[in-house]
Amino acid sequence: MSSSLKDVAARAGVSARTVSNVVNGSARVSAQTRQRVQEAIDELGYRPNLAARSLRAGRTGIIGLAIPELHSPYFGELAGLLVEEAQRRSWTVIIDQTRGDAEAERRLLAGGGGRVMDGLIISPWALEAQELAATAPSLPLVLLGERDPQGLADRVAVDNVAAADEAATHLLARGRRRIAAIGLQPHLRNGTAEQRAEGYRRALRRAGITPRPEWERAVGSLHREEGARAMAELLDGDAAPDAVFAFTDELALGAMYMAHTRGVRVPEELAIAGFDDIEDGRFSHPTLTTVSPDKRQIAQRALQCLADRIYSPDNEVPASDLTIPHRLVVRGSTAPGGEAR
């Protein structure tokens, strides 16, 4: 195998202590000794063993990121930013895909078969408020997205109700009245979809419109395919909507695809708005109006929370609940009148 601290010490004719000092710069070492040690290190190609260091330090320098899936523009982008921010703090990130599996999320929250991670950033999917609260976090925890009523862990999220309200209000301002919603997930308990639905209904009511249950379409996943399916159902219904608010951009793009397929013109006959501001929506035809959460800030704040908690002397930092700003980005899919761009 590879060489250890001891090997280097022997080769340089010094003690392990001195080598350690050279490697970590933890104490003053004479230039001459340092030189000798450095040579030995280079010759032997010595690399400190992280496992041993972690064992000693009680820290691994590794944080976990648990998301439903990497394969999805939104989570991919977010994961990229989180990894980038973590690298900036010289943390390594291990990624777990929960695939919306409650069991996987539970396992991770419980400390997941082995103490490797110094902390965990998790975007809960299947788990509901009650259970998140019940599972006493065995490690520093940051929740991405919705719901931790008990305030046991830090939470970083956008104001989904307000954001959805804005999106729907925008559609109303474009003169649309028959506004459908795509993306409800009654089988999930993470709350995100429910909050976006709430904002949507609120906007409708404020405009004097009674939300129609048949225009609130549930989906099995948040992918394009489901958006297309839901759109087809809406178009097949008795009264076709003149606008759609999809709870994710992927659903919106799926809906747009189906509109094209059926020969429905966007935005003339059907305006579409999404949520997430993924890159695809900036280059689709027409380009997609969407709610844009500040993803960079989500990543930064999440890492900051984790750092505070990991490095805090006592771990009695009160849980913070951060609301990340968002803005409505208006593009071609909700252009006024008949202009597609």
Add this chain to the structure above:
Amino acid sequence: MSSSLKDVAARAGVSARTVSNVVNGSARVSAQTRQRVQEAIDELGYRPNLAARSLRAGRTGIIGLAIPELHSPYFGELAGLLVEEAQRRSWTVIIDQTRGDAEAERRLLAGGGGRVMDGLIISPWALEAQELAATAPSLPLVLLGERDPQGLADRVAVDNVAAADEAATHLLARGRRRIAAIGLQPHLRNGTAEQRAEGYRRALRRAGITPRPEWERAVGSLHREEGARAMAELLDGDAAPDAVFAFTDELALGAMYMAHTRGVRVPEELAIAGFDDIEDGRFSHPTLTTVSPDKRQIAQRALQCLADRIYSPDNEVPASDLTIPHRLVVRGSTAPGGEAR
């Protein structure tokens, strides 16, 4: 802090050895003892310390995945599959984003500041053949994508020349003659772009067409934006092409966006083909013809190679060079005649 093996042993009135046996199932333990130990484990909420275990075993159960960026449909999807396959083998994956930075790739290949990973899967970007070969791999290594002429590490890739040839040949078969290519990266040395260009030129020549340098557009990145920019340049040129082969789907979608913007009809006036088969292309308008590499198989084979190397008694397994199958998926963007779907 949290409790250790010893604590559990004390609480259960047995030795550490026995607890270890219960945890790992490594030897037969009487049902009664096992029961007592299990209770102690539950009561104390004991979790084995991975750092200690790794130190002992000389293995961490962690593999590294180094890709240019997570934020990009192709790499996001591939990373998702790799993580999934790794989970299946109970490996954890740490993700590094190299951002196309040669320094970052070099550092990782050299063993990257600490022996944490049991192996590394890397998709080289900035590094060229020569250097990859020179940097003696200090750990089991699998190369995704192009070029390891010396055969120092395992390599998993599609046949880029053949695939590009097929795509261009398909455009020729649709009657197109003025076929442009978008995606050359003369500043990079990983070879992928050059190979796709080679396949493209080969197809043209076989059809009796001399490749025109002004129709081979270089890009700074493989994203939509650059595809749009390159397309604009082509449309502004003296002779507009009647087809485009883009070296990635993202570039293709960017090109398609620009075509829409300029009022050029796809596929009637301009046929477009891409490479990667990302999900966006299945729902774009029109849908995108593309070369589809078998990503699942890439992930599986890469993990298999790594496993072979990590678990091989002597580490003198000869390097394998696996070519992953691909197929051309024909969709709306190259539909014959004037049919957009």
Add this chain to the structure above:
DNA sequence: CTGAAAGCGCTAACAG
């Protein structure tokens, strides 16, 4: 400024 030595938590060889 440097050496010796203890010990982080775990596994496995060696008794019993």
Add this chain to the structure above:
DNA sequence: CTGTTAGCGCTTTCAG
């Protein structure tokens, strides 16, 4: 079947 014990490679207290 179970107890004892020696390290894995590193950091760090205590001497010198």
